[in-house]
Amino acid sequence: MNREWTPRIVAFVCNWCTYAAADLAGTSRMQQPDSVRIVRLMCSGRADPQFVLEAIANGADGVIVAGCHPPSDCHYQEGNYRAFRRFMLLRRVLESMGVEKERFRLEWISASEARKWVEVVRSMTEDLKRLGPLRRDEEGIKVE
Amino acid sequence: MSEKPRIGIYICHCGLNIAGTVDVEELARYAASLPDVIVARDYVFMCSEPGQNLIKEDIKEKELNRIVIAACSPSMHEQTFRSVLESAGLNKYLLEMANIREHCSWIHSDRRKATEKAKEIVRMAASKARYLEPIEEKTFPTTRNVMILGGGVAGMRAAIELAEYGFEVYLVERKPILGGKSAVIGYISPGIRGKEIVQKMFERIRGNPRIHVFTQAELIELKGFAGNFTGKLRIHPKHVNERCNECGECEDACPIEISNEYDFSLSRRKAIYKPFPGSYPEGYIIDDRVCVKCGECVRACRRKAIDLDGEEKLIEIKFGALIIAVGYDPYRPSKGEFGYGLSDSVLTLFQLERLLDEDGPTRGEPIVRGKIPETIAFVQCVGSRSTTPSSRPYCSRMCCTSALTNAIRLKEKHPEIEIFFIYRDIMTYGSDEGLYEEAGKRMIKFIKYEGEPPQVQITPEGVFIEVTDYLLQESIRIPVDAVILSTGMIPPRDLGDVIAVTRATCGEEGFLREAHIKLAPVESPTRGIYIAGSVSGPKNIRESIISGSAAAAKAMALISRGEVVAEPMIAKVDEERCSGCGICISACPYNAISIEEKEGDRLARVEDALCMGCGTCASACPSGAMQQLGFKDIQIRAQISALSEVEGK
Ligand SMILES: Cc1cc2nc3c(=O)[nH]c(=O)nc-3n(C[C@H](O)[C@H](O)[C@H](O)COP(=O)(O)OP(=O)(O)OC[C@H]3O[C@@H](n4cnc5c(N)ncnc54)[C@H](O)[C@@H]3O)c2cc1C
Numbered sequence: 050m051n052r053e054w055t056p057r058i059v060a061f062v063c064n065w066c067t068y069a070a071a072d073l074a075g076t077s078r079m080q081q082p083d084s085v086r087i088v089r090l091m092c093s094g095r096a097d098p099q100f101v102l103e104a105i106a107n108g109a110d111g112v113i114v115a116g117c118h119p120p121s122d123c124h125y126q127e128g129n130y131r132a133f134r135r136f137m138l139l140r141r142v143l144e145s146m147g148v149e150k151e152r153f154r155l156e157w158i159s160a161s162e163a164r165k166w167v168e169v170v171r172s173m174t175e176d177l178k179r180l181g182p183l184r185r186d187e188e189g190i191k192v193e
Numbered sequence: 194m195s196e197k198p199r200i201g202i203y204i205c206h207c208g209l210n211i212a213g214t215v216d217v218e219e220l221a222r223y224a225a226s227l228p229d230v231i232v233a234r235d236y237v238f239m240c241s242e243p244g245q246n247l248i249k250e251d252i253k254e255k256e257l258n259r260i261v262i263a264a265c266s267p268s269m270h271e272q273t274f275r276s277v278l279e280s281a282g283l284n285k286y287l288l289e290m291a292n293i294r295e296h297c298s299w300i301h302s303d304r305r306k307a308t309e310k311a312k313e314i315v316r317m318a319a320s321k322a323r324y325l326e327p328i329e330e331k332t333f334p335t336t337r338n339v340m341i342l343g344g345g346v347a348g349m350r351a352a353i354e355l356a357e358y359g360f361e362v363y364l365v366e367r368k369p370i371l372g373g374k375s376a377v378i379g380y381i382s383p384g385i386r387g388k389e390i391v392q393k394m395f396e397r398i399r400g401n402p403r404i405h406v407f408t409q410a411e412l413i414e415l416k417g418f419a420g421n422f423t424g425k426l427r428i429h430p431k432h433v434n435e436r437c438n439e440c441g442e443c444e445d446a447c448p449i450e451i452s453n454e455y456d457f458s459l460s461r462r463k464a465i466y467k468p469f470p471g472s473y474p475e476g477y478i479i480d481d482r483v484c485v486k487c488g489e490c491v492r493a494c495r496r497k498a499i500d501l502d503g504e505e506k507l508i509e510i511k512f513g514a515l516i517i518a519v520g521y522d523p524y525r526p527s528k529g530e531f532g533y534g535l536s537d538s539v540l541t542l543f544q545l546e547r548l549l550d551e552d553g554p555t556r557g558e559p560i561v562r563g564k565i566p567e568t569i570a571f572v573q574c575v576g577s578r579s580t581t582p583s584s585r586p587y588c589s590r591m592c593c594t595s596a597l598t599n600a601i602r603l604k605e606k607h608p609e610i611e612i613f614f615i616y617r618d619i620m621t622y623g624s625d626e627g628l629y630e631e632a633g634k635r636m637i638k639f640i641k642y643e644g645e646p647p648q649v650q651i652t653p654e655g656v657f658i659e660v661t662d663y664l665l666q667e668s669i670r671i672p673v674d675a676v677i678l679s680t681g682m683i684p685p686r687d688l689g690d691v692i693a694v695t696r697a698t699c700g701e702e703g704f705l706r707e708a709h710i711k712l713a714p715v716e717s718p719t720r721g722i723y724i725a726g727s728v729s730g731p732k733n734i735r736e737s738i739i740s741g742s743a744a745a746a747k748a749m750a751l752i753s754r755g756e757v758v759a760e761p762m763i764a765k766v767d768e769e770r771c772s773g774c775g776i777c778i779s780a781c782p783y784n785a786i787s788i789e790e791k792e793g794d795r796l797a798r799v800e801d802a803l804c805m806g807c808g809t810c811a812s813a814c815p816s817g818a819m820q821q822l823g824f825k826d827i828q829i830r831a832q833i834s835a836l837s838e839v840e841g842k
């Protein structure tokens with residue numbers, strides 16, 4: 050496979066924890082792979098399964114949903130739990146569509162965990178490089 | 194919105210912060226080619242006045258109705274640019290930020306790759322912008338009073354400030370008395386005792402009817418939003434009422450004796466006790482954790498001031514702003530860390546300060562194991578700057594100053610005591626540098642080490658300190674009579690409970706996180722919740738008091754107007770689409786949604802004042818009827834689909 054190929058990851062992150070962590074990584078000049086496109090939501094609970102499917106349909110090789118640590122970091126009390134429940138369900142759906150589980154990650158990253166954010170970006174990019182681009186031409190992955 | 198989008202895209206160089214890595218001119222040319230884009234410009238500092246004027250003029254001249262700013266994080270300047278839109282007569286929510294600094298130029302070095310990524314970020318933002326709609330802001334009346342958690346110097350200062358400006362204040366302290374650690378510190382600088390500082394503050398609190406003090410109280414529930422909070426307090430019974438005249442006969446009668454935390458375990462106290470002379474609120478207190486309810490004190494009290502049956506109370510209070518000032522915990526060395534807990538000759542700095550305080554257990558005399566020591570060694574950075582595996586990485590800022598203050602006090606009282614000051618770096622910043630010079634004049638012997646921390650050896654022959662002197666490059670072993678460990682500051686152990694109730698967030702070291710370390714140092718990320726004192730990181734008394742005043746000013750700015758703008762990006766129901774299934778109700782963390790009958794139809798209804806704008810209901814709704822303003826399905830989906838689509842004009 051082309052060594053230069055960089056996967057594309059769409060990250061749905063909450064405004065209060067993970068977006069702030071990604072900001073802190075920036076302020077701290079922590080170099081990262083250029084694979085991630087961030088979609089800022091107010092809460093990980095807003096990460097609609099539809100968005101995840103849509104990202105995959107539009108060329109994402111992997112998707113991250115990330116928010117505040119359970120049990121009590123969530124700015125909106127329990128939005129992160131809703132995200133968690135949806136994630137578990139959606140991951141099964143995706144797997145049945147032939148999307149490997151490495152392509153869809155749920156992460157809890159607090160505002161101070163810039164290092165963790167960079168680590169997630171790095172390790173997921175590595176995983177996806179190993180898996181290669183997500184192929185959409187076969188039966189499975191078609192999204193409305 | 195039916196109006197056709199006319200987008201302006203503004204790309205900031207941020208000096209070289211962005212332009213150094215991203216080819217901003219190429220980015221501007223690219224942005225201009227995107228659908229519905231009328232104008233795209235790059236400029237050196239978009240947030241500067243000329244930058245802002247550029248945008249304002251374009252909005253007017255080119256009749257722009259959507260703006261994309263490609264610059265820093267929205268947490269930096271979203272508000273700035275919203276005001277720009279507003280002053281140009283555009284609804285301020287017709288703005289989308291594309292973060293090409295924190296999320297691009299600062300984290301990549303390859304110019305070509307960074308430029309390509311920036312293009313995608315801008316494309317996604319522009320795509321979302323096409324679907325932005327004006328959002329109407331609603332205002333709610335505010336409750337014009339403030340709750341403060343923590344009655345240390347920071348919380349007391351904030352309370353005094355607010356009350357003197359005419360606001361009602363609820364000062365909630367978990368302990369039976371106010372003052373926090375400053376009340377028991379002893380000498381905080383030559384000639385000034387911590388207690389004198391807090392007593393001056395007690396006077397102003399006592400005399401002010403607007404300050405409602407709740408001691409032995411904790412906040413167990415917080416509801417509402419900036420300007421309109423409701424908090425539930427649990428108040429533990431005091432058991433002793435105002436009839437108490439502090440005669441002390443109850444204390445003599447009480448059979449239970451435990452170690453006295455107000456003297457850092459250097460003395461003992463009864464289950465019914467008075468923390469220290471002049472503590473406030475006045476009167477004796479019963480420590481419910483150890484009281485056996487034998488009734489001896491009740492029988493001894495001639496004024497019938499004691500009631501052992503009091504029960505805890507729950508009360509609800511409404512307030513407009515909350516200040517969190519719950520302070521810090523002193524670092525407690527583990528057993529054996531620098532000899533701690535192995536010998537009575539090893540004390541913490543706090544314990545020495547108690548000994549040197551005239552109200553302390555030895556009336557101000559530094560008596561260690563029954564006598565005044567001939568040699569004393571101070572060991573700095575205990576618990577700080579990673580000296581041991583369990584210590585923290587940061588500098589606690591006040592231990593050098595405080596240790597030197599007390600070392601000088603020792604020399605003033607007993608010039609014959611030989612003092613060794615074992616340190617890595619001396620952090621007597623600002624005007625406290627004078628203490629360092631003064632200590633030198635008084636022949637305090639400074640021993641600097643690097644690397645291996647000193648070893649405190651407790652042997653049958655006595656206590657020794659072994660350390661490699663950095664200047665001599667030689668290991669030395671000093672016999673000493675007392676060792677003072679300069680312990681640092683750590684986040685309060687039960688800060689987690691406060692966080693769980695208030696949704697404040699903590700930063701890397703476990704202290705509360707400010708909204709911005711430089712731009713908003715006393716604001717929490719949540720509007721209406723402010724942070725004062727050492728709970729946001731090590732501070733001395735002066736700095737804690739300053740931040741108490743600052744937090745009070747911020748709280749006043751919020752509540753004094755009498756009304757606040759409610760969260761604008763809330764959920765809204767499309768009544769045409771709603772089938773009344775009620776799934777959104779179970780998704781909402783705030784019980785903001787209910788089902789109503791409307792002309793025979795079951796419809797979801799959002800209570801605007803209760804909705805906090807997380808959007809969780811919108812992603813649960815099976816029919817797409819529930820939408821979050823500013824984060825509507827159609828807006829987010831446009832943002833995502835721009836990942837692949839590059840529509841021509
Ligand atoms: C060894 C040592 C020596 C020091 N010496 C000096 C010195 O010489 N000079 C100097 O300027 N500074 C000194 N300091 C620092 C000084 O103690 C602090 O700057 C100051 O006490 C901070 O005040 P505060 O109000 O932020 O916190 P605190 O003094 O910690 O007060 C916090 C208050 O909040 C209460 N509280 C905690 N949790 C809750 C809750 N959940 N609900 C309600 N209330 C709660 C606590 O009971 C306490 O009363 C020293 C610190 C240490 C560790």
Ligand code: SF4
Pocket residue numbers: 573574575577578587588589590591592593594618619620679681
């Ligand atoms: S103030 Fe001094 S003793 Fe305290 S952590 Fe900093 S350097 Fe160490």
